[in-house]
Amino acid sequence: MKKKNNSKRSPVNKTEITSKNNSFYIVGLGASAGGLEALEKFFGNMNEKSGMAFIVVSHLDPNHISIMPELIQKSTRMKIFNAKDGMKVEPNNVYVAPANRDLAILHGTIQLIEPPEAHGFRLPIDYFFKSLSVDLGEKAICIILSGMASDGTAGLKAVKSELGMVMVQDPKSAKFDGMPSSAIKTGLADFILRPEEMPAQLINFTSQKVKGVLLNTAITDGKIPDAFQKIFILLRTRTGHDFSFYKQNTLYRRVERRMNVAQLDSLPNYIRMLQENPAEIENLFKELLIGVTNFFRDPESFDRLKKLLMNLVKSKPEKSQIRMWVPGCSTGEEAYSIAIILKECINETKKNFDVQIFATDIDSDAIDKARNGSYSGIESDVSRERLKFFFTSSGSHYLIRKEIREMLVFAPQSIIKDPPFTKLDLIACRNLLIYFNSELQKKIIPLFHYSLLPSGILFLGSSETISGYVDLFSIIDKKWKFYKRRDSVYSAQPFIEFPVSRAIEKTYETDMKKNEIINIPQLAEKIILQNYTPNCVIVSEHGDILYIHGETGKYLELSDGEAKMNILEMAREGLQQELTAMIRKVKSGKKLLSAEGIRVKTNGRSQLINLTVKPVKEPAVMQG
Structure with a gap:
């Protein structure tokens, strides 16, 4: 007998089953200088019964009472509220954040947080977007409108990593294009539109119903469906990378998100689009690689790392070599964080070393960004002292100093199919293994053991483990997943089984013309x-x-x-x-x-x- 649902909200339908706390989308809008005009155009074209809720966060003077709610009310029939602590967010309403508080959301309820420095530097849009991504997951939508500097850029990365949607104002239509341009440079914007064009696209996106992906019974039996085999082949042919070793649920959810963006309702139609539009293969490839990365993520873990690296530096002979590897480095924030920590240890001990930090990823575009060492919106992640000593600044943009950049070598490399680096003091592989299936994880951990020097350190993500290889590694810190390479007669393996691309059973013959240019x-x-x-x-x-x-x-x-x-x-x-x-x-x-x-x-x-x-x-x- 089924229980009666007494909730006032509409029941969750099949396409909403993976949302975290809400059965409806919550749209976060970030605006600064010139943003009021953009907000008026946006709400002037938004259907009052869209089924979405809207939360507006802007840069306002904390010493003045904001009249923004009254100004926005002139453009819409939706109810406008000044956001208050504990207020429940409901669809078809607009909530405006106050000027003197940071706004977060927990289980669909607004939480107002007093900032550490009332008149200090703040990034309220980033703060809210990050909170929105955690609470809403794929039901989160963030929109970045006119404004100076780069607030919102870090937050949109968090939204995208949780499968939310990102929309950015076309810089040509913005009074101040700093925030939109910074957001677009991430390459993560799903739509770049004028404010008046955004509502129609929002309605299309939120009303799209993807059929037969997550809830397909063929997926739950552990076998890869034929449709996804074809997607893997198209990806491998175009990019050279085999995603069939990745966790299936992660793949299916990201494919589903791309289908929503493309407004396609079936896998066969999406496969046809991939075949006819190589650019979409690149979009899907980027989608599969998206993960949260920022400087000094989980600060406590880096405090622990500094103690371990200080011991390493003290024990190493003067002018000896220190080698590290950061696989899956993305755009380089974590690799640079490790280099900065190591540099601080070296400076404090006043010793000299030949440092080589290899940072690798299969995304060549991400590697190029990492090599540039240019970042924005990092003030909330990097202390003022480190910004001063290890970065040069230009407005809201920060460039890693040469002495740190020279410690690293960024290179495209696949941990699945390419030879590993060896004789390493440290491997920092955080939040990469979580995307691999158990079969691949069991091959990667012995590979790391092989690559490390005796007593070398393995640094994993907080939700990752060594997959039962207690004979290969001993625990240094259980909470922050630091392990030490163990030398054991029982773990001696003459040959490491390096992961290789899985053979797809079906054979596709291709006729090669004499003068055809192929990759x-x-x-x-x-x-x-x-x-x-x-x-x-x-x-x-x-x-x-x-x-x-x-x-x-x-x-x-x-x-x-x-x-x-x-x-x-x-x-x-x-x-x-x-x-x-x-x-x-x-x-x-x-x-x-x-x-x-x-x-x-x-x-x-x-x-x-x-x-x-x-x-x-x-x-x-x-x-x-």
Whole structure:
């Protein structure tokens, strides 16, 4: 017998089942200078019965009583409220935040927080958007309107990471384009529109009903549905990355969000769009990589890290090497945070070291942003002292100082298919493993053990674990997930099983025209399939690696110093001399060469391998 629902709100329908606390969308609007005009145009075109609630946060003088509610009321028939502590947010109403309080939301109820410094620097829009993202999840929508500086930029990242929607005013229509331009630079805006155009798009987005994605019974049995197999193939062909190892629920929710944005109601229609519109494949790729990243996330964990790094610095000999790796570094905030902490330890001990921090990600655009080291809206995450010593500022933008940037090497790299860095003092892999399924996690943890020096430190996210590998790591800090590499006779593994791309069962034949220009991953997979090669590396004539297939960690290893993806420099002991000679002979003779019984040293043990070097007769970009 079903219980009667006495709630005054409408019952949650199938497409709303994943919302956190509300069955309706809450729209947060952030505005500053020039924002009143934008708000009037927005509400003047918004249906009074949209089913959404609206919360307006702006930069107001805390010493003056705001008349913004009265001004907005002239443009809409919806009820306008001055936001008050404990007020329940209801649909078809507008709530305006007061000037002298930060506004948060908890279980759909407004909470007003007195700022630490009443007249100090504040980012009220960021503060609210972050709270909105946690409370509403995918039912959160944030809109950034006219304003100077960059308030709202950090907050929109949080909204997007929780599968919410982001809308930004077209800078051309804004009186002051600082806030909209800063938001657009993140690459996370779903829609860039004039204020009067936003209501119609909001209605389309919130009324869109996606069918047969999350609630498809075929998904819950652990098997990957054929429709998602096709999406994985399209992603892999376009980007070179296999997402079939990622957690299924995460993938399905992000695909569903993209379908909502595209206003498509079925997977077959979305697959057709991916096939016809390569730009949407890129959009989906970016969507799958979105995660929360900011400077010194979980400050207490970085306080603990500083103590551990101080011990490391004190124990290391003067002018020795310190090597670290930050996989899944995104746009670099966490990697720079670690570099700053390490620099503080080095300065305090007055010692000198050769520091190498490798920060990697599969998103090349994110890597480019990280290399630039330019950020905005970070004042709430970085102390004034650190902003002064480790950044240079220009308005609301901050640039990492050269002495910190020179400690890091940013590079595109896949933790799933590329060789790992080795001889490391620290690996900081926070909030990446949570996106991988258990099968892949069980391969990554031993890989980290292999990459670390004895007593090296592994730093994971607060909701991540070592997946039962207690023989490989001991716990340093249970709360903040610091582990120390353990040397154990029971954990000695001669060969690490490096993760590889899963073979998709269905074969799709592609006719290659003689003069067709194709990308390297497509060509590489064609060559591999033609020759049924279990493990191989495709290189240029100079030995530069173009593509890796299979478990190559037994044969290749990144060396100390500057990261170079060259097979001759990465070849393990016993392989380098033979490989160099064979590549040289194949280049001159243009014929296949094979050698058997080559002894290669791996992890202190030797193995015998068979090696084949074959010339590739394909477009010039691949010849070698």
